[in-house]
Amino acid sequence: MSYIPHTDADREAMLKAIGVDSIEALFDAVPEKHRFPTLDLPDPMTEMEIAAEMEALSRFNVSASDYAIFLGAGAYHHYIPSLVNHMLLRGEFYTAYTPYQPEVSQGTLQAIFEFQTMISRLTGMDAANASHYDGATALAEAVTVAMAAHRDKRQKVILSPTIHPHYREVARTYHQNRPVKFSGDRSGTATMVDLADMIDDNTAMIAVQYPNFLGQIEDYTEIIKAARAHGTLVCIVTDPVACALLKSPGELGADIVVGEGQGLGIPMSFGGPYLGFFAVKNDHVRRIAGRIVGETVDGDGRRAYVMTLRPREQDIRREKASSNICTNQGLMALAACVHMTAMGKQGMRRVAELCWHKAHYAAQEIGKLKGFSVDTTRPFFKEFVVTCPKPVSEINDELIYHFGIIGGYDLGKDFPTRENQMLLCVTEMNSKDEIDMLVAGLRAIAAGELHDGDHHHHH
Amino acid sequence: MENSTPQPLEKTSYELSQPGRQGIRLPDPDVPLTDIPADLCRADLDFPEMGELDVVRHFIKLSQFNYSIDKGFYPLGSCTMKYNPKINEDMARLPGFAHVHPLQSQGTTQGALALMYRLQEWLCEISGFDAVSIQPAAGAHGEFAGILMIRKYHIDRGDAKRTKILVPDSAHGTNPATTSMAGLQAIELPSDKNGDVDLEVLRKACEQHKEELAGMMITVPSTLGVFEEHIVEIIKIVHEAGGLMYMDGANMNALLGVAKPGELGFDVMHYNLHKTFSTPHGGGGPGSGPVVCNEKLAPFRPGPVVEIIEEPQDEDDAPLYGWVMPDKSIGRLKAFHGNFGMHVRAYAYISAYGSDLPKVTHYAVLNANYIRARLKGTYLMPFDRMCGHELVVNGHWPEKAPGVHALDISKRLMDYNFHPPTNYFPLIVPEALLIEPTETESKEVLDSFIEAMLKIAEEAQNNPDLLHSAPHITPVKRVDEVKAAKDLVLCCRPTQLESVEAAAQ
Numbered sequence: 001m002s003y004i005p006h007t008d009a010d011r012e013a014m015l016k017a018i019g020v021d022s023i024e025a026l027f028d029a030v031p032e033k034h035r036f037p038t039l040d041l042p043d044p045m046t047e048m049e050i051a052a053e054m055e056a057l058s059r060f061n062v063s064a065s066d067y068a069i070f071l072g073a074g075a076y077h078h079y080i081p082s083l084v085n086h087m088l089l090r091g092e093f094y095t096a097y098t099p100y101q102p103e104v105s106q107g108t109l110q111a112i113f114e115f116q117t118m119i120s121r122l123t124g125m126d127a128a129n130a131s132h133y134d135g136a137t138a139l140a141e142a143v144t145v146a147m148a149a150h151r152d153k154r155q156k157v158i159l160s161p162t163i164h165p166h167y168r169e170v171a172r173t174y175h176q177n178r179p180v181k182f183s184g185d186r187s188g189t190a191t192m193v194d195l196a197d198m199i200d201d202n203t204a205m206i207a208v209q210y211p212n213f214l215g216q217i218e219d220y221t222e223i224i225k226a227a228r229a230h231g232t233l234v235c236i237v238t239d240p241v242a243c244a245l246l247k248s249p250g251e252l253g254a255d256i257v258v259g260e261g262q263g264l265g266i267p268m269s270f271g272g273p274y275l276g277f278f279a280v281k282n283d284h285v286r287r288i289a290g291r292i293v294g295e296t297v298d299g300d301g302r303r304a305y306v307m308t309l310r311p312r313e314q315d316i317r318r319e320k321a322s323s324n325i326c327t328n329q330g331l332m333a334l335a336a337c338v339h340m341t342a343m344g345k346q347g348m349r350r351v352a353e354l355c356w357h358k359a360h361y362a363a364q365e366i367g368k369l370k371g372f373s374v375d376t377t378r379p380f381f382k383e384f385v386v387t388c389p390k391p392v393s394e395i396n397d398e399l400i401y402h403f404g405i406i407g408g409y410d411l412g413k414d415f416p417t418r419e420n421q422m423l424l425c426v427t428e429m430n431s432k433d434e435i436d437m438l439v440a441g442l443r444a445i446a447a448g449e450l451h452d453g454d455h456h457h458h459h
Numbered sequence: 460m461e462n463s464t465p466q467p468l469e470k471t472s473y474e475l476s477q478p479g480r481q482g483i484r485l486p487d488p489d490v491p492l493t494d495i496p497a498d499l500c501r502a503d504l505d506f507p508e509m510g511e512l513d514v515v516r517h518f519i520k521l522s523q524f525n526y527s528i529d530k531g532f533y534p535l536g537s538c539t540m541k542y543n544p545k546i547n548e549d550m551a552r553l554p555g556f557a558h559v560h561p562l563q564s565q566g567t568t569q570g571a572l573a574l575m576y577r578l579q580e581w582l583c584e585i586s587g588f589d590a591v592s593i594q595p596a597a598g599a600h601g602e603f604a605g606i607l608m609i610r611k612y613h614i615d616r617g618d619a620k621r622t623k624i625l626v627p628d629s630a631h632g633t634n635p636a637t638t639s640m641a642g643l644q645a646i647e648l649p650s651d652k653n654g655d656v657d658l659e660v661l662r663k664a665c666e667q668h669k670e671e672l673a674g675m676m677i678t679v680p681s682t683l684g685v686f687e688e689h690i691v692e693i694i695k696i697v698h699e700a701g702g703l704m705y706m707d708g709a710n711m712n713a714l715l716g717v718a719k720p721g722e723l724g725f726d727v728m729h730y731n732l733h734k735t736f737s738t739p740h741g742g743g744g745p746g747s748g749p750v751v752c753n754e755k756l757a758p759f760r761p762g763p764v765v766e767i768i769e770e771p772q773d774e775d776d777a778p779l780y781g782w783v784m785p786d787k788s789i790g791r792l793k794a795f796h797g798n799f800g801m802h803v804r805a806y807a808y809i810s811a812y813g814s815d816l817p818k819v820t821h822y823a824v825l826n827a828n829y830i831r832a833r834l835k836g837t838y839l840m841p842f843d844r845m846c847g848h849e850l851v852v853n854g855h856w857p858e859k860a861p862g863v864h865a866l867d868i869s870k871r872l873m874d875y876n877f878h879p880p881t882n883y884f885p886l887i888v889p890e891a892l893l894i895e896p897t898e899t900e901s902k903e904v905l906d907s908f909i910e911a912m913l914k915i916a917e918e919a920q921n922n923p924d925l926l927h928s929a930p931h932i933t934p935v936k937r938v939d940e941v942k943a944a945k946d947l948v949l950c951c952r953p954t955q956l957e958s959v960e961a962a963a964q
């Protein structure tokens with residue numbers, strides 16, 4: 001019986017101690033009519049059979065371990081140092097519970113404390129919490145913090161149209177029954193100046209993404225100035241990989257910084273588990289949701305860590321809690337912590353520089369192709385927009401079939417004005433050969449040179 | 460004490476850092492360089508600088524300060540700390556699962572979609588519901604989905620005034636918090652003397668709020684670990700008042716193959732894959748909180764969800780799977796499709812048991828009742844009846860050991876190398892110790908835990924100081940939580956920045 005260790009003799013001795021004849025007798029309280037329903041599940045499998053079946057299933061997926069990938073849009077193929085996985089597989093970490101008992105959880109607690117520190121430094125903020133489910137839910141919770149900071153007296157929250165479309169959707173899902181009025185992103189074309197003009201005394205928060213969903217680094221000076229003038233909080237959604245190179249969101253003037261930490265040592269894993277991070281200036285520390293680890297001492301005066309500001313949380317504050325979050329992405333925070341520590345000050349910057357150089361090389365080469373144009377109106381980091389001569393889905397089908405390349409994101413799906421535009425992502429993982437293959441592929445696809453039997457890739 | 464620096468168990472990475480030391484090395488650029496405008500760049504990044512071996516030793520040392528299931532018994536009520544099978548970890552790390560991008564086309568992700576689809580089907584079958592969304596990232600996230608679905612269902616029927624949710628006082632804190640977060644009001648129902656829902660109180664509340672009742676949230680078996688005798692009656696009363704029934708599925712480990720919530724009459728519930736289906740707790744997550752529901756609520760599920768887009772032409776062919784947004788969906792709850800890595804682990808786990816899955820519950824309940832039978836007489840049992848997968852005992856003896864409290868017993872258990880049970884929950888039982896053994900613990904483990912509990916009961920009378928000063932053998936002693944909240948140190952001390960500032964002055 002898989003993971004149940006009982007022998008027949010154990011079971012009989014235990015039933016006797018309880019004073020019943022059978023296991024069935026333990027369930028007399030369940031209404032008879034509904035007791036022991038049939039369960040239509042497959043036959044049990046051994047470990048050997050499970051491994052064989054699931055390996056076969058996994059081969060039906062195209063993966064970045066076999067294909068060159070130029071798809072980003074919120075999930076990224078970055079290098080994960082070998083030691084990250086080795087640390088995650090320590091049973092002492094991954095089979096531990098939430099560190100409510102600090103005497104037997106100092107490992108988890110100190111790792112979270114170090115994670116909070118590095119996230120604070122990357123984002124240029126004073127404090128960070130122990131994590132949220134992902135970047136999108138962290139943005140949704142930022143709205144809650146901003147509403148609370150204005151004692152629910154302001155209703156308006158402005159979202160830049162260049163925030164990840166899924167993040168904007170999640171923020172709306174979270175607040176659908178609450179008196180929050182989202183604006184700014186509906187037309188999809190509002191500029192930073194337009195957004196700055198929308199800020200008024202009823203605006204609780206304005207959120208922008210940096211670099212934005214299109215990979216670009218926008219100028220937020222006007223927005224931040226207007227927000228200051230009206231007492232509006234500024235939330236910046238950011239990419240922590242970019243933060244190692246670029247000015248921190250804190251330096252730009254953010255009050256709240258949220259984002260997706262998947263790029264910090266976490267595999268793409270078809271969308272999760274990922275890592276939402278949440279950092280704030282000191283003014284807002286007591287308003288953040290979720291778990292926070294603080295430093296203290298134990299009974300012998302030794303340094304120790306403990307979950308702190310607990311009275312904010314749902315198990316104590318119940319219906320008055322601002323969020324119901326309890327389980328977060330603990331192990332993913334550990335992954336990011338190990339990753340950032342191993343990369344260190346130099347490695348973090350190096351990864352960001354490699355992304356920059358490779359993305360710019362790719363953009364320059366694609367920009368030379370007939371029929372393609374690259375948007376270079378603003379500086380960009382590792383992603384950029386390419387206008388293509390054909391529908392993006394057709395190009396992607398040909399890229400994967402003929403070249404073994406996972407192509408970019410089809411922007412037409414979310415932005416009606418961006419038909420035939422592709423968002424390409426280039427990271428440190430893409431070699432020059434892969435980029436050159438992409439460029440050759442795009443050239444051939446545009447020229448209509450390819451035929452069904454042609455395969456240029458060697459996977 | 461203020462001026463003496465407290466000694467750490469292990470220095471932080473910032474304290475271990477040496478300027479100029481390098482960890483992971485990265486290749487030189489293989490492309491022509493492009494200028495990075497200086498005005499876009501940050502001046503410095505205050506990050507640790509450590510060698511790779513130092514990093515490994517740092518985290519191994521930290522890991523050794525932790526208790527974990529792999530080390531020992533975790534009788535943590537309402538958390539279901541069962542064995543996390545190793546094969547599940549391997550499966551989640553298969554390159555064909557771990558390195559797939561969430562926005563890849565349907566045609567390149569059929570393996571992942573098939574896995575999610577089968578898991579969806581299994582979760583419906585196990586719970587007796589018709590539809591599911593596996594997008595929620597944790598139990599509380601699934602609860603949030605369920606309550607938003609109930610709310611949207613009422614609005615869709617043109618009955619928008621239904622904004623009140625009944626919540627028993629024995630509920631998990633997430634239930635009332637979820638209700639508020641969804642913009643609804645929680646109404647707390649006091650329990651009867653057995654810790655059950657008081658049917659008279661329920662009837663009155665339903666009558667009083669009849670026009671405004673959105674629904675009720677309840678945990679089955681209850682947070683006291685007992686199967687609510689009148690559950691079918693409770694569901695009927697709420698339905699008659701126009702409310703929907705939400706089941707908190709945190710305790711599903713007591714129901715597998717024993718009862719299907721959908722058949723009992725519930726409208727919606729969430730699972731915790733990290734409780735019932737063995738995905739690891741990871742020191743606080745990630746979890747996964749699928750929400751399952753009946754036909755009535757199916758159109759409102761968060762999405763997208765996986766469906767069969769095209770039936771196979773041939774029997775031997777696979778169907779084509781794809782993403783579908785339920786037509787009246789509450790919307791997207793997460794940037795992508797949920798915690799897929801947890802779906803893979805739960806899939807592996809359910810595959811292992813298959814049609815034997817009810818045995819999980821049989822032995823979980825056997826283990827809990829065995830502990831109950833053996834602690835009875837020494838520990839007070841506030842509700843003395845057959846329990847489900849967990850039991851609540853009273854951690855206080857007003858006569859024999861008036862100075863000893865549940866917390867002391869918990870801390871003393873650490874000296875016997877056990878993780879403490881859940882303390883002070885459910886809130887309606889003073890001095891509660893909520894004990895959940897799970898099915899994966901052997902009789903020998905339970906016997907040694909029981910012996911420790913009996914020994915501690917003796918110590919409580921004969922040597923209470925031993926309990927008050929416990930734990931004695933852990934890496935740190937009891938910690939000063941008041942200082943942590945008062946001084947609020949949330950980051951490693953910024954030594955470098957301080958020295959820079961000092962130099963500037």
